[in-house]
Amino acid sequence: MATGNRPEVPVLAVVSGPPGSGKTTLAREVARTLGLPLICRDEIKQGMVHRVPAAEADSEDLLNQRTLAAFFAVLETLLRAGVSVIAEAAFQDRLWRPGLEPLARLAEVRVIRCAVDAAVAHERIARRAETDAHRAAHADQDLLAAIAAGGYSTDSFVWISLPVPTLTVDTTATQGYDPGLRDIVAFAAGAVSSTTPVP
Numbered sequence: 001m002a003t004g005n006r007p008e009v010p011v012l013a014v015v016s017g018p019p020g021s022g023k024t025t026l027a028r029e030v031a032r033t034l035g036l037p038l039i040c041r042d043e044i045k046q047g048m049v050h051r052v053p054a055a056e057a058d059s060e061d062l063l064n065q066r067t068l069a070a071f072f073a074v075l076e077t078l079l080r081a082g083v084s085v086i087a088e089a090a091f092q093d094r095l096w097r098p099g100l101e102p103l104a105r106l107a108e109v110r111v112i113r114c115a116v117d118a119a120v121a122h123e124r125i126a127r128r129a130e131t132d133a134h135r136a137a138h139a140d141q142d143l144l145a146a147i148a149a150g151g152y153s154t155d156s157f158v159w160i161s162l163p164v165p166t167l168t169v170d171t172t173a174t175q176g177y178d179p180g181l182r183d184i185v186a187f188a189a190g191a192v193s194s195t196t197p198v199p
Contacts, residue, residue, distance in 0.1 A: 009106065009107050009108055010078075010079050010082055010083055010084040010085065010106070010107045010108070011084040011085075011107060011108045011109075011110060011188070011189065011190045012075065012079060012084070012085055012087060012100075012103055012106075012107040012108070012109045012110070013030065013036075013084075013085070013086045013087070013110045013111075013112060013187075013188035013189075014087050014088075014096070014100065014109065014110065014111045014112065014160065015027040015030070015086060015087070015088040015112045015114065016088075016089070016090075016091065016096065016111060016112065016113055016114065016159065016160055017090065017113055017114030017115065017116070017157070017171075018090060018114075018116070018121060018157035019090050019121065020116065020120070020121030020123075021090075021114035021115065021116040021121055021171055022114050022116060022171035023088050023089075023090065023114045024040060024042070024088055025171075026112070026114060026169065026171060026177065026184070027040065027086050027087075027088035029181060030086055030112075030181075030184060030185055030188045031086040033181070033185045034084075034086070034185060034188065034189055036083075036084050036085055036086050037078065037083065037085050037086070038085075038086045038087075038088065039071065039074050039075055039078070039085055039086070039087045039088070040088045040089070041067060041068075041071050041088065041089030041090070041091070042089075042090075044067050044070050044071055044074070045063065045064075045067040048063065048066060048067055048070070049063070068091075068095065068099070071087075071089065071099075072099040072103070075087055075099075075103060076102075076103060076106070079103060079106040079107045080106060084107075086188065092157060092158040092159075093158045093159060093160050093161050094158065096160045097160060097161065097162060100160070100162060101162070104162070104164070108190055109162065109164045110164060110165045110166075110167070110187060110188060110190065111160050111162065111164055111165070111166040111167070112166075112167050112169055112184065112187070112188065113159055113160075113166060113167065113168045113169065114169055114171050115168055115169065115170050115171065115172075116170070116171050116172050117172045118155065120172050165187070167179075167184065167187045169184055
């Protein structure tokens with residue numbers, strides 16, 4: 001709910017989608033345009049790798065659990081302080097929904113789904129694995145191997161299924177989005193309602 005142009009509760013705009021769908025790039029643009037903090041799951045994980053004992057850093061499951069807990073704890077802290085925030089992660093529904101449901105009592109949750117052509121997503125994953133040294137904290141090479149073996153496809157991604165305003169954005173083009181950035185930003189700010197039916 002809003003009074004004038006000022007929301008009564010903070011907005012939590014969640015940018016979601018499969019690996020290589022352009023989530024981080026879009027989330028940064030939206031956060032920068034709105035002047036909001038961006039909480040990025042991958043950046044938390046990368047920071048954690050520098051500080052946790054080597055044995056934990058080498059345990060993907062344990063590192064992912066710690067990252068998940070920290071990610072949602074940071075979101076809760078900001079929302080309880082009344083801060084609107086952009087959150088970005090490649091979580092599928094089984095991880096997003098349990099973390100988001102309690103936060104829906106603190107904020108207006110809005111979901112942005114980043115959809116992309118599979119070939120474009122695969123190319124992006126390969127490029128970032130080669131050029132971004134910080135990606136060593138993630139399993140990009142394992143993901144590329146699974147793609148090559150036919151064991152993974154963006155089509156298998158399970159979207160967040162919550163009854164909240166949801167916008168699907170096609171990020172396939174090398175420049176621009178569909179719908180455009182202005183509409184995405186307005187949606188993330190809580191200025192417009194959903195244009196995509198929630199399943």
